[in-house]
Amino acid sequence: MKSVLIAEDHPVVRAAVTLVLEKEGFKRIHEAASVGEALSILREHTVDLVILDLVMPGGNGLDVLERIKSNQWKCVVLVFTSLDPLFFQERCMRAGALAYVSKTNNLGQLHKAVQAVDAGYTYFAQLPAGSLDTVQQSERQMIDNLSNRKLTILQYLARGVKNKEIAELMHLSHKTVSTYKTRLIEKLRLNSAVHLRDFAIRNHLI
Structure with a gap:
């Protein structure tokens, strides 16, 4: 049975993500509204997938990524955030995330990313070259x-x-x-x- 953690402090966003995950067959869905809650759930439960926002009370998603890596928790991380991938995607990749989806995209992108990581692939935005002065x-x-x-x-x-x-x-x-x-x-x-x-x-x- 597939288990997932939604680490996101906005209830409306959690509800929207839950709908996506239910359509993809996830049955056990945990929710966390802060870094502390997310880490507690990861310690107490076996989680296959983490949908992770980078902006949360008690730290940020990068802290969660670091702890997942250092504790060798066997879960896939999909970053779902409002922060620009141009500045954060590569850092998340280095920290072990397998997907990065911007909240500015429609939920169809989140569907595709969940399907990709569930099948063993990565899902990252193609960033424009030479876009920074x-x-x-x-x-x-x-x-x-x-x-x-x-x-x-x-x-x-x-x-x-x-x-x-x-x-x-x-x-x-x-x-x-x-x-x-x-x-x-x-x-x-x-x-x-x-x-x-x-x-x-x-x-x-x-």
């Missing part, structure tokens, strides 16, 4: 060199989340988050924390 290419290289944890903290900071809240969400100390913040500003060659949001928006990170 020189500045964005340079910035994308800097982003690619960030660890998943640094990228998650950058996204939180860019959304205006305070250091203390980030520390609680990611189970880190306030001092550690402050250190990451300082290093991010240096690594991304920004003048101050004020420019983190502009950088994130320009590179489709939020």
Whole structure:
């Protein structure tokens, strides 16, 4: 019997994904609205497929991908997110995802992706070559060199989340988050924390 986990914090999206999965024959469907819930389900249940959003409370989908890989959980991951594949697809591939579908597409793409991974294939968007200008290419290289944890903290900071809240969400100390913040500003060659949001928006990170 096929088992699946939908890791997505929006109930309406979970309901739509559930309809797709039921049509594809999945009988046991688990749901998680946060990174913590997703990891608990993966620890407690055998799951064949994970439909994973990259933007969730308690971290992000990249954290879940890392834990799946480090724990060697035998499940296939299909990323279903609003984040631009141009900036996130390759990172997800490196982390072990076998498919990447943008929420801007209709659900037909999700159907095809589920069918592909269920049959043992991958499903990724064909990205346009030369679509980034020189500045964005340079910035994308800097982003690619960030660890998943640094990228998650950058996204939180860019959304205006305070250091203390980030520390609680990611189970880190306030001092550690402050250190990451300082290093991010240096690594991304920004003048101050004020420019983190502009950088994130320009590179489709939020």
